[in-house]
Structure formats: structure tokens, C-alpha cells
Amino acid sequence: MQESTLFKISLTLSIIGILVLLFVSEKKDADLVTIEEALNSSIGQKVKIKGQLTTIINSPGFLILNIKDNTGEIKAIAFIEEEIRIFPNSTVKVEGQIKEYKNEKEIEVSSITTL
DSSP: OOHHHHHHHHHHHHHHHHHHHHHHHHHOOOOEEOHHHHHTSOTTOEEEEEEEEEEEEEETTEEEEEEEETTEEEEEEEEOSSOOOOOTTOEEEEEEEEEEETTEEEEEEEEEEEO
16 A cells, blocks of 8 residues: 555544544543542533522523532523523533533533522
8 A cells, every 4th residue: 555545534433533632522421420539620621410409590591500519519501592490499400511600610501500
């Protein structure tokens, strides 16, 4: 086989491999962690937490949620397009990405369920 043919084959396979890795990493669900572990996570990391909803602040287009468990408390921001039925003191499971706002870590919510 010619060197240029081998180069084209290896380049094509490399690109396919990278695309598969990107696709798989986007679809992977986050593991359930404590709030303390979520606060120690890197910015941009996906996390899933479970805790008690202590406060809800309803602003146009988003909710600010404070969630606590026995390891700590974290703020979660949920951008909403439709009404979400959640209440203070309920237990929720939140999945999202760690973000930083005003030097504090918070979760940008991708899904929330009441338990």
C-alpha cells in the first residue's frame, strides 16, 4: 500500500474515533454525588445530586433553588420554559453542570425531579 493511502485511512479512522468519544461523553449520565462532592467538582463537570429543597426564588425565565443534604448546601439555577411543580422542603434530584458565578459554584440544571 502506498504511504498516502495509509495516511488517509489512519486520518479517517482517527477522526471517526474522536467523534465517537465526543458523542459517548455527551450521553453519559452523571453519577449521584453528595453536595460536598459537587462543590469540589471541576467547573463544567456534570453532576447529579439529591437533597432537600430549602428555598425557591422565582424570576422571569429561571428559578434559583437552594438544595441541601447532610454534607452541605448548593445553589441551582433552572432556566425554565414551562412551569415546574416543586415546593420548599421537598426532596429533589437535580442533574446539571457545575458553573461558577461571583466566585461561588452552582449547578446549571438540565433536569430536576421530585422524589
